Structure formats: C-alpha cells, structure tokens
Amino acid sequence: MEQNELIDLMKEKAGLVQAVVLTVTGMEEVLRYSVDITLRQNGKTIVAPDVGTKDMQKLEKLCGVSGLTILHPPLRSHLSGIHTALTSADRAIAETGTLVLDSGSEDVRIATMLSETHIAWIPAGRIVPDTASLSAFLIGKMKSLPGYLAFITGPSRTADIERVLAIGVHGPQELHILIMEGT
Amino acid sequence: MIQTAGNMKTYKKKIKAALKNRFLRKALDNFASAYKMSRAKAFEGTNLDILKDQITDGKDQALAQLLILFDQFKAGAEAAGAIVHLAATAQEANEIITKIGRDNGVKTIVKSKSMTAEETHLNDHLETEGFKVTETDLGEWIIQLRSEGPSHMVMPAIHLSRQQVGTLFSDVTKTPVDLEDIDHMVKVARKELRPVFLDADMGISGANLAIAETGTLGIISNEGNARLTTTLPRVHVALVGLEKLVPDLSAALRIIWVLPKNATGQAMTSYVTWITGAVECAASATGKKILHIVFLDNGRLELAKNPVFSEALRCIRCGACSNVCPVYGKVGGHTLGHVYIGAIGLILTYFYHGKDKARAIVRNCLNCQACKSVCPVNIDLPFLIKKVFGNILEDEGVRPAKNIILSAVMKNRRLFHAMLRMAATLQKPLVKKDAGVLRHLPFIFGKAHDFRTLPPLAEKPFRDLWPKIRPQIQTPRFRVALFGGCVVDFVSPEQAVSLVRLLAGHEVQMEYPMGQNCCGLPAMMMAEEKTATDVAVQNLEALEPWRYDYILVLCASCGSHMKEGYSRLLAKKPEQVEKLRMLHDKLMDFSSFMVNVLKVTPKDFIQNQTRVAYHSPCHLCRGLNITREPRELLKTAGLEYAPCKDEDVCCGFGGSYSLEFPEISSEILRQKLNHVEATGADVLVTDCPGCVLQLRGGMDKKNSRIKVRHIAEIVADNLKNG
Numbered sequence: 086m087e088q089n090e091l092i093d094l095m096k097e098k099a100g101l102v103q104a105v106v107l108t109v110t111g112m113e114e115v116l117r118y119s120v121d122i123t124l125r126q127n128g129k130t131i132v133a134p135d136v137g138t139k140d141m142q143k144l145e146k147l148c149g150v151s152g153l154t155i156l157h158p159p160l161r162s163h164l165s166g167i168h169t170a171l172t173s174a175d176r177a178i179a180e181t182g183t184l185v186l187d188s189g190s191e192d193v194r195i196a197t198m199l200s201e202t203h204i205a206w207i208p209a210g211r212i213v214p215d216t217a218s219l220s221a222f223l224i225g226k227m228k229s230l231p232g233y234l235a236f237i238t239g240p241s242r243t244a245d246i247e248r249v250l251a252i253g254v255h256g257p258q259e260l261h262i263l264i265m266e267g268t
Numbered sequence: 269m270i271q272t273a274g275n276m277k278t279y280k281k282k283i284k285a286a287l288k289n290r291f292l293r294k295a296l297d298n299f300a301s302a303y304k305m306s307r308a309k310a311f312e313g314t315n316l317d318i319l320k321d322q323i324t325d326g327k328d329q330a331l332a333q334l335l336i337l338f339d340q341f342k343a344g345a346e347a348a349g350a351i352v353h354l355a356a357t358a359q360e361a362n363e364i365i366t367k368i369g370r371d372n373g374v375k376t377i378v379k380s381k382s383m384t385a386e387e388t389h390l391n392d393h394l395e396t397e398g399f400k401v402t403e404t405d406l407g408e409w410i411i412q413l414r415s416e417g418p419s420h421m422v423m424p425a426i427h428l429s430r431q432q433v434g435t436l437f438s439d440v441t442k443t444p445v446d447l448e449d450i451d452h453m454v455k456v457a458r459k460e461l462r463p464v465f466l467d468a469d470m471g472i473s474g475a476n477l478a479i480a481e482t483g484t485l486g487i488i489s490n491e492g493n494a495r496l497t498t499t500l501p502r503v504h505v506a507l508v509g510l511e512k513l514v515p516d517l518s519a520a521l522r523i524i525w526v527l528p529k530n531a532t533g534q535a536m537t538s539y540v541t542w543i544t545g546a547v548e549c550a551a552s553a554t555g556k557k558i559l560h561i562v563f564l565d566n567g568r569l570e571l572a573k574n575p576v577f578s579e580a581l582r583c584i585r586c587g588a589c590s591n592v593c594p595v596y597g598k599v600g601g602h603t604l605g606h607v608y609i610g611a612i613g614l615i616l617t618y619f620y621h622g623k624d625k626a627r628a629i630v631r632n633c634l635n636c637q638a639c640k641s642v643c644p645v646n647i648d649l650p651f652l653i654k655k656v657f658g659n660i661l662e663d664e665g666v667r668p669a670k671n672i673i674l675s676a677v678m679k680n681r682r683l684f685h686a687m688l689r690m691a692a693t694l695q696k697p698l699v700k701k702d703a704g705v706l707r708h709l710p711f712i713f714g715k716a717h718d719f720r721t722l723p724p725l726a727e728k729p730f731r732d733l734w735p736k737i738r739p740q741i742q743t744p745r746f747r748v749a750l751f752g753g754c755v756v757d758f759v760s761p762e763q764a765v766s767l768v769r770l771l772a773g774h775e776v777q778m779e780y781p782m783g784q785n786c787c788g789l790p791a792m793m794m795a796e797e798k799t800a801t802d803v804a805v806q807n808l809e810a811l812e813p814w815r816y817d818y819i820l821v822l823c824a825s826c827g828s829h830m831k832e833g834y835s836r837l838l839a840k841k842p843e844q845v846e847k848l849r850m851l852h853d854k855l856m857d858f859s860s861f862m863v864n865v866l867k868v869t870p871k872d873f874i875q876n877q878t879r880v881a882y883h884s885p886c887h888l889c890r891g892l893n894i895t896r897e898p899r900e901l902l903k904t905a906g907l908e909y910a911p912c913k914d915e916d917v918c919c920g921f922g923g924s925y926s927l928e929f930p931e932i933s934s935e936i937l938r939q940k941l942n943h944v945e946a947t948g949a950d951v952l953v954t955d956c957p958g959c960v961l962q963l964r965g966g967m968d969k970k971n972s973r974i975k976v977r978h979i980a981e982i983v984a985d986n987l988k989n990g
Contacts, residue, residue, distance in 0.1 A: 098535070161550040164466050164500075181536040191548045194499045198492060216521050223542075224517055227482040230348035231545030231556075233499075238536040241492040243454060245407035245425055246433050248299050251454040254406055255461065256492025256538070 091179045091212045092264055099182030102239030103252055104260040106182075108209075112140050115206045115263050119171045120147045122202060122261065128168030132156045132200065134192035135173055144171075160195040170200035170257070174207040174237075176222060177262070180215040183238040184262065187226060194233065203240075203257040208265045270417035272606040272617075272625045279628035280931075286599040287931055291429050296597045297939075299426065301914075303591045306533025307642075319526060324646045326519045327582040330511075331572045337480040337513040338563060344483025348545020350559040354510075358388035358620075361564050365390065365472070365505055366397045368560050372503050374399065374469040378461075380487075380494040381405035382474025383421055383585055384509045384564055386607045387620055390472070401472075402464045404493040406457050413440060419601030421609050422531045422587040427600050461493075471497035475508045476584070477523060478563075481516040484544040485561065486524065488537045495541055502552035505560045506543075510568045511581040523584055530644045531586040567619050580615050580652055582645035589639035589649055594918045595632055598935045604632060611639035611649040618656045623663055630657045632929060634922035634936075635793060637890040651836070658795035674791060675799040681785040681806065685729075688758045692725035699724040705968060717927070719934030720965025723759055730761035734780045737768055744777035746817045746865065751807070751830070751855075753823040754786045755957035763822050763957055766984035767858065773989065774866050778820075783810030787826035792833060793924050801837045805844065808834075813850035818865065822858050822980055824956040825923070828891025831855050857888060858980050859898040859955060868904055873986040875906035880982065881949035881974075882909060883940065883963060884916040885956035898955055898979055905983040910947040914940070919954075921962035937966045944974060955979040 086094070096106040109115055123131055131153055133144060141155075148155050156163040172193055176185040184205055188194045197203050213219050226234050241256030252258060273279035286292065330337060342352040355361035369377070377399050379385065391412070394401050403412040407425035411418060413436055418424030425433070434447035437456050446452050473494055477486035485506055487494045498504050514520050528534040549557040572578050590596045590610030605613035606625040614633060618626035630653060639649040661667055677684045700707045705721040730752055748771075756764050764780075771778055788803035807830070813819060821827035831852055838844045862868050880902055888894050895916075902909045920926060920936030940963070944952050952963055952974050964976035 102535075102538070159550055165462075183536055189547055191499070191550055194495070198495050198499060216525060217518075220517060220521070223521075224482070227479070227484050227517065227542065227544050231350075231547045232348070232484075232542070233544075233547045234542040235495070236536070236540035236542075237538065238540075239538050241490070242538050243406045243491050244532070245405070245410070245423060245491075246428070246450045246453055247295060247430050248302070248423070248426065249430075249450045251451050254454050254458055254491040254493075255404065255465075255496055 086179075086214050088209055088212075091214060092209055092266070094179040094214075095177055095182060095212050095262070095264065097182070098179060099239065099262055102182055103242070104182060104239045104262055106262045106264065108266050109206070109263045111265060112206075113143070115171070115204075115265070116140060116144050116147055118261075118263060119144075119169055119204050120151050120153060122204065123153055123169040124151055126168065126202060128153070128201065130154045130156050130167055131169045131171060132160060132163070132167050132196045133171040134158055134160065134190065134196050136171065158192045160192045164195065164199060167196065167200045168202065170196035170203045172196055172203070172205050174205040174262075175211065176219060177207050177212040178216055178219060179212050181238055183236050185219065186235045186237060188233045188235045189231070197235065197237070198256055200257050202259040202261065204261040204263065206263040206265060209267065212264070269415065270606060273628045274624045276628050276631070282603050283599055283929070283931055286603040287935060289600070292427050292600045293598060295426060295429070296600060300591060300597050303533060307530065310529035310533045310535055319522065320644055320646055323522050323526060323644060324582060326514065326522065327645055328579075330514055330519070331578055331581050334510050334513060334569060334572055337515060338510065340480040341478055341483050341513060344481070345545055345561055346483070348483055349556055350483065350545050350561050353560065353562045354565065355562055356565050358564070358566050361388050361507060361562055361566070362390055362393035364562050365507065366394065368503065368505055369394070369397075369399055369470055372470065372558060374503060376464070376468045377401045377470045377472055378465055378468040378497050378501065379403050379408070379472045380474070380489065380497040381408050381424070382472070382507055383608065384474050384507050385472065386418060387566065388507070388564065390507065402461070404461050404465065404497060405489075406454065406491060409457060409461065410436065417602070417607060419609065420587055420590055421585050427602065465496045465500050468501040470503040470505060471501040472505045472507065473497050475506050475512055476527065477520045478508050478513045479517055479520050480513055482544055484542050486520050487541045487543070488524065488527065488539065489541070490538045492539055495539055498541065498543060500551070502549055503558040503560070505562060507562050507564060510563050510565055511572070526644050527584055527586050530588045530642070571619055576655055577615070577619070577652060579647050580612065580619070582647055583612050583616070584645060586644060588642045588644070592638040592642045594636060594638065594920065594936045595634060595932055598932050604629060611653065612647065615649065615652045615656050618659065623660045626656060627660055630660065632932075634918050634920070634925050636886040636918035636922065638886070638918065641890045654792060654795050658797060661795055671794050671796055674794060675796045678786055678788070678791055679799055679802050681783070684786065688725060688729070692727065692758070695724050705965075716930040719930065719937065719969060720962060721968045722965055723961060725758050726761050728761065730757045730764045731780065731782060733761055733765065737765065738780070739768065739772060739778060741775055741777040743775070745775045747777045747779070747815065748818045748820050749779045749781055749811055749816045750820050750822070751784055751787070751811065751826060752780065753821065753826040753957065755961065756822050760957050760960065760978065763978040763980050766978070766980040767820070767822060769984045769987065770862065770980065776866075779816070781810045781812065785810070787829050789825055789829040789833065790923050792829065797837065800833070804834045804837050805841070808844055808847045808851060811851065813847055813854055816854060818856050818861060819851060819854045820856055820858060820861055822955070822957065822978065824857060824885040824888035824891060825958055827855060827857055828887035831892060857892055857894050857897075857955065859901045860894055862983070863897040863901050863904070868901070870904055870906065872988060873904065873906040873983070874988055876986065877906065877908045878951055879908045879910050879949045880951045880953045881912040881944045881947045882915055883919060883944070883952060883954040883959055885954055885959050886918050888955055889916045901979065901983060902953060905986045907982065907986070910949045912947045912949070913943040919959050919962045921958050923958060926962065937962060941966050941970065941972070945972065949974065951982060952976045953979050953982055
C-alpha cells in the first residue's frame with residue numbers, strides 16, 4: 086500500500102470509531118493544535134511526557150501566552166486535573182485505525198489514561214496496513230523486559246446501558262490523531 | 269447472589285417470570301438484530317472459515333500442552349519481575365489473592381471485568397476477608413451495586429433499562445439522575461469511580477490471553493478501566509484461566525482480531541493492553557509494580573484430557589453463542605446460565621460449578637445449531653450440551669420415565685410403528701374433520717401447550733400407501749431411496765406423495781425401504797445415546813446405501829442427524845464405516861436434488877407467482893449447509909419469493925423441546941409468525957415436516973389466512989403435468 090493510501094485508510098477507520106484524524110506538516114503545528122484544542126475545551130493543563138527539549142520550550146512559550154499550565158513528570162503527583170495529554174505514537178495500524186504506544190513509562194500511561202483529551206502525533210511512515218505487519222515490532226517490544234504496550238482505537242467507550250454507545254467512560258473522552266506527512 | 273434453579277419445577281417458575289419481562293425481551297431482540305448486521309459487516313471480505321480453523325487448531329495444540337506453556341509463561345513473566353501462581357481450585361485462587369492482599373497491606377481493591385473471577389466468586393471471598401472491592405467496568409459496577417451476577421459474558425447488565433440504572437445511580441450518589449440520559453449516567457460512573465481508582469491499593473484484572481513465548485498478558489477493554497486497574501494501584505493481580513495460554517504472539521493476534529468482531533461486531537476494542545512483567549510504578553516502595561499472575565486450574569487440566577469435552581476449553585468468551593440463541597433472546601442470561609451464560613455456559617457450569625447448577629438449565633437447548641455456526645473456535649455446542657445432559661443423568665443414576673419408555677419403544681421398530689398405528693385409531697374421536705387438526709389436545713398436554721394445534725396421525729402412513737404408488741421405471745437415470753422419517757411417514761405422508769409426483773417423468777426409480785426406523789434424533793435430544801446408536805445401525809442396514817445413487821430426505825433434521833450425528837455415534841464401529849461413508853456421500857435434501865440433480869426448469873411449472881415466504885430450517889441451513897437451492901427452487905416453480913426477517917432463526921419446534929418448554933417455544937414461534945405476516949405472503953414454505961407442524965399449528969391457532977406447506981407439496985402443486 087502507498088503511504089497516501091495508508092493515511093486515507095487510517096483516517097477512515099479511526100474516524101469510524103470517533104477519533105479525530107488530521108494530517109499536519111510538523112511538530113510546530115502539533116503544538117499549536119494541542120494548545121488550541123485545550124483552549125477551545127476550556128482546559129487549563131497540558132502534559133507532554135515524551136516531547137523533546139526544544140519542542141517543550143516551544144510548547145511552554147505557547148502555553149505561557151495562552152494562560153495554560155504544563156504539568157511536568159512525575160505525573161503521579163498530577164493524577165487529577167490533566168486536561169490534555171500530548172504524546173507520540175510508535176506505530177499505527179490502518180486496517181483498524183489503531184495506535185500502538187509503548188507505555189512502559191508510567192508517565193505515558195498516566196497521560197493517556199487520565200486525561201480528558203488525548204492528542205497523539207505519528208510520522209506517516211510509521212503507519213502499517215495491518216496487525217500482521219507489526220509482528221516483529223511487537224515481539225521486539227515484548228522481549229525487552231518489562232513492558233506495557235497499548236493498542237488504542239478511538240476514545241474510551243461503553244455500551245453497557247441498553248447497548249447505547251457512550252464515549253468517555255473511564256479513559257480520554259476525545260482522541261485526536263495528527264499524522265505528520267512526509268516523515 | 270446468583271440464583272440458579274436446581275430442579276425443573278423451580279426452573280419453570282423462573283422461566284415464566286423471565287418471559288413476563290417485556291423490557292428484557294425487547295432489549296435482547298434489538299441487540300440480536302443489530303448484532304447480526306454489525307458482525308457481518310465486521311467480517312466483510314474475510315474468509316472466516318479458514319481463520320476459524322486456524323484458531324481452532326492453535327487452541328487444540330495449546331490445550332494439549334497447557335502445563336508446558338504454563339512453565340514457559342512463568343519463566344518469561346518471572347524474568348520480567350512478575351510472580352506466577354497456579355491455583356488448583358477456585359478456593360485456592362481466592363486464598364492466594366487474599367494472601368497477596370494481606371502481605372501488601374491492601375485495604376481497597378479495584379477490579380476490571382473478569383469472568384474467571386466471577387467463576388471463583390472472588391468478590392464475595394475478598395469482602396468476607398475484609399477488603400473493599402469495587403467493580404469498575406460500568407456493567408459490572410451496576411450489577412455489583414444490585415448484588416446480581418452478569419446476564420451476558422460481554423454485556424453483563426444488558427437485562428437492565430436506563431430507568432433502572434438511573435434510579436440505582438441516584439440512590440447511590442444521593443443526587444437526582446435524569447432517567448433518560450444515558451450519557452449523563454456514564455459520566456456519573458466516571459466521576460464516582462475515578463477517586464476509587466486513585467485510592468485503590470490493589471487492582472485485579474482478568475486476561476484474555478497469556479502468551480507463553482514472552483510471558484505477556486493480553487487484556488482487551490473498551491472503557492479503559494482495565495488500563496487504570498493495571499496502572500494506578502501499586503499491586504496488580506491478574507486471575508487467568510489456564511486455557512487462556514497461547515504459544516506465541518501470532519496466535520494471540522489472531523484471537524484479538526476475531527474476538528471483538530464476533531462479540532459485538534466491533535472491528536477492534538478501544539484498548540488492547542499487553543503487559544510483560546512488572547513495569548515502573550511510583551506508588552510502590554520499590555518503584556516497580558507488584559505483579560502477581562494467578563492461573564486457575566479448577567478442573568481445566570482434567571477437562572483438557574477429556575476426548576469429548578476438551579473442545580469446550582477453546583472458548584474465548586466472546587458471548588456470541590448467547591447473541592444468536594433464540595432461547596437466550598426470550599429469557600436472558602439469568603435464566604440461561606449460572607456464572608457462564610448461554611450455550612457455553614450450559615456446558616461449563618457442569619464442570620466448574622457442578623451438576624446441581626447445571627441440571628435444569630442444560631435441558632434448555634433447542635438444538636437449533638445457531639451457536640455452533642457462530643462460534644469462532646468451532647465448538648460443537650449443541651452436541652456437548654446433550655452430552656452434559658447425558659452425564660448428569662448417568663451421575664444421578666435415575667433416568668426419567670419418558671427416557672426409559674422412548675428408548676424401549678424406539679429400539680423396536682415393529683413395536684414403535686404398531687403403537688403409532690394404534691394411536692391413529694384411538695385418536696379418531698379427537699380429530700376435527702376437514703380441518704386436519706386435533707379438536708383438543710390429548711389430556712397429557714397442559715394449558716401451556718395450547719399455543720398451536722396439532723395434526724392427527726395420518727389414517728394411512730406412507731409405508732402403507734407406497735406399494736400402490738410405487739413407480740416402475742424400465743431404464744432409470746437415477747435410483748433413489750427415500751428416508752421418510754417418523755413425521756412424514758405417520759403424520760404427513762402427503763409430503764412424500766408430492767415427491768413421488770415430482771419424480772414422475774424424470775425417470776427416477778424411487779424406493780421406500782420398509783425396515784427404516786426413526787432417525788434417532790429424538791433419542792439424542794433426550795441424551796439416550798445408546799438407543800440412538802442402535803437405531804442408526806438399524807437404518808444403515810435397512811437403507812442399503814450401495815443400491816442407490818441418492819438417499820433423499822424430506823426432513824432436514826433427519827438428514828443432518830444422519831449425515832453428521834451418525835458419524836459420531838458409529839465412530840467406534842468399524843463394520844459400519846463403509847456404509848456410513850456411502851450414506852454420508854449419497855444423502856441429499858429434496859431441494860438440492862430437484863435443483864442440482866434433476867435440474868428442473870421454469871418450463872416444468874405453472875408460473876402463477878403465488879407470494880411465498882420461506883422459513884429456513886435450522887438443520888437444513890446450518891445442519892446441512894443448504895441455503896441457495898430451496899430459494900432457487902421456489903422461483904423455478906413459478907412462485908414469488910418474499911424475503912422475510914430472520915428466515916434462518918429457529919421456529920421454536922426443536923422436537924421434544926416444544927413439549928418440555930412450551931412457554932419458550934410458543935414465544936419463539938409467535939415472533940416467527942409475526943415476521944412472516946409482515947411479508948404479505950399467502951403461503952409460508954419450509955422444508956422440514958417438524959417445522960411445518962409447528963408453523964402450521966401456530967398459524968392455525970391464530971386463524972391466519974397464511975397456509976403453511978412443505979416445499980415438496982407446493983412445488984408439486986405447480987407441476988404443469990402434475
């Protein structure tokens with residue numbers, strides 16, 4: 086599958102499970118998007134446990150201007166009150182619109198589980214067509230001990246009351262996937 | 269607490285109460301319809317049979333070496349910092365988990381959904397030991413607050429309405445809850461449970477998979493509670509049935525790929541979590557998660573060695589066998605299961621919770637095969653259910669009188685047929701002339717049986733008509749034998765007469781071997797396997813399959829039992845192997861013979877375009893896998909085929925089932941007839957005399973204008989030169 090086909094399939098399938106999927110040009114746009122969404126949702130805080138130093142400086146600047154607070158690791162001390170979590174994703178599976186996140190770091194786990202909105206960025210080159218094409222990657226991860234690996238497909242959901250779909254029961258209420266093209 | 273009836277009397281009361289619950293029926297019915305569509309969509313473009321076979325083979329290989337896989341898993345997980353236990357019994361598992369709690373100073377526990385923990389009644393045990401346990405899956409939390417067991421393995425609270433949940437939540441939170449607003453209720457759960465997660469000392473989860481190769485647990489969830497349960501508290505205990513062990517990642521991925529699709533038609537659950545060992549955890553003194561993995565035996569190792577029942581351990585708990593079960597759809601999971609629900613529940617209950625819990629529920633199976641056809645791991649659920657029933661009868665050493673009588677009579681064909689002839693004479697005062705039904709039901713039937721009229725026995729059985737109508741063909745193209753079956757022979761010989769009319773002009777030499785007996789399926793349904801085997805041998809001898817090109821059946825149930833059931837019954841009789849193979853190869857249903865062998869064409873029939881609806885008999889569409897031919901034959905025979913909702917759902921007959929559970933049978937029938945009436949058809953056609961009996965009796969009882977015909981009858985009626 087060509088990259089643009091993979092991106093389209095990823096958009097379609099993740100869209101079907103209520104994820105918001107966009108293509109972006111680079112980290113600048115990812116940071117700006119995260120701040121904008123947080124402001125639009127009246128959120129006050131952002132965590133970004135795996136953002137590099139330079140990008141973090143940029144994010145701090147953006148947040149400073151907008152009046153948002155960045156919560157820094159260890160996130161154990163911020164279990165309540167995380168609005169937006171910005172993380173990378175290691176792989177994506179187009180067939181099901183799934184993100185794969187190495188969540189061995191407790192900060193990544195807390196960010197992706199306890200936030201209201203999870204924004205994940207992924208370079209387009211890391212989208213694979215199906216789960217089978219990911220076997221070697223997964224085995225590698227499982228063999229580097231210990232490990233906590235997460236497949237995330239859309240926001241948290243339930244249909245436990247009268248089979249009616251409701252979004253956002255225990256995990257994030259929104260999932261935004263930002264695909265960085267040309268990478 | 270889960271209340272499961274220990275005898276038929278209590279069970280019948282429970283069934284009656286369940287049938288009065290209109291909300292439950294509507295909820296289950298809506299789900300059943302939606303499920304079929306979303307499942308089909310989820311599997312679009314997939315060769316599901318190949319995938320099912322792969323998973324089945326993988327499961328069987330794993331089941332043959334569970335302890336080896338366990339050792340491998342233990343080595344891998346312990347190298348990554350986990351502690352792995354093996355509990356022989358449910359009690360032992362509960363005690364191990366209690367000790368882990370004590371050793372780590374645990375007071376509060378959060379749980380994510382685990383059927384295995386339901387199996388061991390872990391919550392009750394932990395609460396007695398003084399721990400505070402909170403279920404965090406929304407459905408599980410709801411039923412915990414109500415002190416109930418789950419009513420579905422995937423959707424534990426499917427039996428409850430939003431109003432019931434809303435009222436419960438407003439009681440629990442002491443705050444008014446809008447009784448219509450489900451989104452709001454979900455947010456109430458989010459808000460109430462979040463602090464419970466944050467305060468918990470220990471999290472208990474189940475696991476859908478345990479990968480031996482790497483010592484990795486695989487857990488699927490939609491809500492995200494399994495992730496919080498395994499992340500926030502400093503201690504994580506996973507309780508895992510031994511049968512969840514798979515050798516490697518690819519086996520695990522295959523299951524993950526199929527499970528959500530088969531469970532609810534979802535392509536993938538929101539979350540799949542793969543945990544290998546003790547990851548970092550700031551809440552723990554060591555900075556590492558305290559991870560204990562408790563594998564549960566509780567009879568699994570023994571079951572894995574059982575040549576008949578081991579396949580029950582393939583179950584991946586998708587719950588699909590409940591989703592498609594017509595009985596489940598009428599009475600729900602609290603009435604069709606103990607801890608484990610639906611078809612697989614009827615089997616596992618016997619092994620995990622004992623015969624007292626299984627005794628009554630195990631009888632509640634129509635043998636419609638819907639569960640078997642949807643099972644992703646090819647478990648022959650209806651067969652195993654009857655086997656469990658047989659085991660319980662054997663365990664208890666007391667066979668019901670009707671079993672003893674049925675066996676004695678059925679084994680002796682002459683006696684059986686003589687009794688039928690005698691009954692045909694004795695019934696005369698009861699027969700309503702012209703109407704072709706019994707005026708009132710014989711006294712042995714109670715009021716509950718009054719949902720359908722019953723036909724009388726025929727004045728002359730087909731075997732008595734046969735010598736006069738037997739065709740003589742000089743140079744036949746085909747030689748065929750008809751296996752009539754009891755209903756065609758003694759109740760509806762006109763169906764076989766129609767066949768004779770249809771074969772005329774096609775140069776087919778038909779025979780009706782007189783030594784043929786009942787096919788034996790009724791004996792199987794009552795778990796009288798010995799009788800069923802004797803009768804199978806008698807029929808093989810009587811049919812002499814080497815004499816014919818085809819052996820035709822007008823009854824799908826006889827046909828599917830002879831094709832599949834006989835092979836299993838006679839597997840240990842080498843002297844029957846050759847005859848059995850011939851029977852298997854030559855047996856054919858009526859429609860397939862007309863369409864594929866005689867290749868009838870529209871020219872043969874009057875094209876009157878009578879509007880007909882079709883009921884697809886369970887044992888034809890699933891038992892014999894015939895779906896195209898009958899519909900094609902209807903069109904060829906000049907009829908207008910009007911598709912009907914749920915054509916392939918059982919009519920509720922199930923042979924002796926409708927006598928044992930008339931209340932449920934009549935509900936299933938009522939729905940079937942409503943669907944048929946909605947098509948605007950003038951005639952309802954089907955190809956099994958048992959279904960005809962049920963459907964015609966039901967239509968007659970409600971004075972419907974819709975006639976019910978066996979497909980052979982209506983096709984013969986449209987013959988140009990008939």
